[in-house]
Amino acid sequence: MQTFQLNLPPFMFQVETNIPLVARNANIIYGDAYSDEIDLLVYVDYYLSATYSGGIRRFYKPQARFLCDEREPFQPLTANQAYAMLEWGMNWTVAAHELQYAIVHSAVLAKDDKAILFPAPPGSGKSTLTAHLSQNGWRLLSDEMALIIPGTNQVIPFVRPICLKNSSIALAKHCFPESVFSTLAADTGKGDVIHMAPPKAAFEQNRTPAAIVGIVYPNYKADRKLDIYQLTMTESFMQLVDNSFNFTAIGKSSFDTLTSLIEKTKHFEIFYNDLNEVDLFLTEDIINVT
Amino acid sequence: MNKFIGEKTKLECKEGMLMHPFLDNSGLVFFNTLSTVVTSISVSEAVFKQWLDYPQRLSKEDLSKLRTLIDQGFLVESQALE
Numbered sequence: 457m458q459t460f461q462l463n464l465p466p467f468m469f470q471v472e473t474n475i476p477l478v479a480r481n482a483n484i485i486y487g488d489a490y491s492d493e494i495d496l497l498v499y500v501d502y503y504l505s506a507t508y509s510g511g512i513r514r515f516y517k518p519q520a521r522f523l524c525d526e527r528e529p530f531q532p533l534t535a536n537q538a539y540a541m542l543e544w545g546m547n548w549t550v551a552a553h554e555l556q557y558a559i560v561h562s563a564v565l566a567k568d569d570k571a572i573l574f575p576a577p578p579g580s581g582k583s584t585l586t587a588h589l590s591q592n593g594w595r596l597l598s599d600e601m602a603l604i605i606p607g608t609n610q611v612i613p614f615v616r617p618i619c620l621k622n623s624s625i626a627l628a629k630h631c632f633p634e635s636v637f638s639t640l641a642a643d644t645g646k647g648d649v650i651h652m653a654p655p656k657a658a659f660e661q662n663r664t665p666a667a668i669v670g671i672v673y674p675n676y677k678a679d680r681k682l683d684i685y686q687l688t689m690t691e692s693f694m695q696l697v698d699n700s701f702n703f704t705a706i707g708k709s710s711f712d713t714l715t716s717l718i719e720k721t722k723h724f725e726i727f728y729n730d731l732n733e734v735d736l737f738l739t740e741d742i743i744n745v746t
Numbered sequence: 747m748n749k750f751i752g753e754k755t756k757l758e759c760k761e762g763m764l765m766h767p768f769l770d771n772s773g774l775v776f777f778n779t780l781s782t783v784v785t786s787i788s789v790s791e792a793v794f795k796q797w798l799d800y801p802q803r804l805s806k807e808d809l810s811k812l813r814t815l816i817d818q819g820f821l822v823e824s825q826a827l828e
Contacts, residue, residue, distance in 0.1 A: 690774070703784070711777045715766040
């Protein structure tokens with residue numbers, strides 16, 4: 457059994473695994489944030505495990521289980537999906553337990569410490585857009601969740617790899633050959649999945665919050681040039697709540713935070729097939745204007 | 747006249763419900779912290795106040811929107827003099 461720690465501000469995870477690809481992938485993806493020298497003095501927020509299921513099945517069709525503090529939120533997956541399961545498990549762990557932030561399912565990228573949220577359901581092209589921007593002058597704060605400090609428009613980085621699926625995988629490997637990628641998790645519920653390591657600069661600034669200045673709801677459409685729709689505050693609020701992980705759990709604080717945030721930011725829904733056009737729009741019409 | 751709305755009935759936001767009118771006048775949002783229902787209505791705050799004071803004057807469609815807010819526990823009758 458191997459044990460390693462992941463120092464991913466604002467959280468510290470400790471992971472136990474007997475599946476070699478889990479530790480190997482975590483090591484290459486997280487770099488300096490990964491340590492297999494366990495620091496007994498450090499405060500660990502979450503104890504996780506990704507291990508083989510027991511029983512005879514292990515020998516002919518091995519499966520992996522994810523546990524968070526002895527809770528098992530998912531059904532076991534095939535063992536070759538164990539690293540992806542760990543990443544999803546970390547997402548679940550934070551979304552299910554952290555109540556000191558208003559948490560929105562959203563990518564977060566920043567320029568000059570001005571952040572834009574990209575809340576979107578699966579299939580919207582969010583992660584491909586995130587990968588592109590993070591390699592082209594934008595600071596990656598998260599591919600998966602925005603941790604908003606209640607009562608402010610400040611978002612805390614939670615730097616993690618970018619989860620790419622299906623046709624995005626080849627595209628990312630072609631466009632960003634210097635980047636580090638995990639092994640492929642084939643045939644998951646989301647299709648084929650791979651994780652792309654965040655740029656070093658993102659880790660270097662992983663304790664620096666950014667001020668949210670825009671919220672953009674992306675929709676990738678292969679046959680559509682850039683179409684931009686300005687949303688009303690009411691429309692944007694309702695979409696943001698739909699993408700919130702803990703809105704109802706936090707209650708009034710979350711309501712006040714999101715309504716206030718909506719009034720301090722710009723809101724757009726975009727349809728696009730050209731990532732460079734999106735980059736230009738974001739920079740000129742949201743970052744530079746604010 | 748809707749049979750549930752008397753001639754002199756007025757409505758008000760129920761105590762404990764959270765309501766926020768947005769600065770761009772695009773609408774109001776509501777949050778019931780007990781049932782955790784979140785909803786919105788796309789009228790300005792000024793128009794919404796008129797709706798609460800004179801629900802009798804509303805079209806069937808607008809009255810239906812208010813009825814939904816009542817059913818969701820956001821609004822209550824503040825005056826029923828029938």
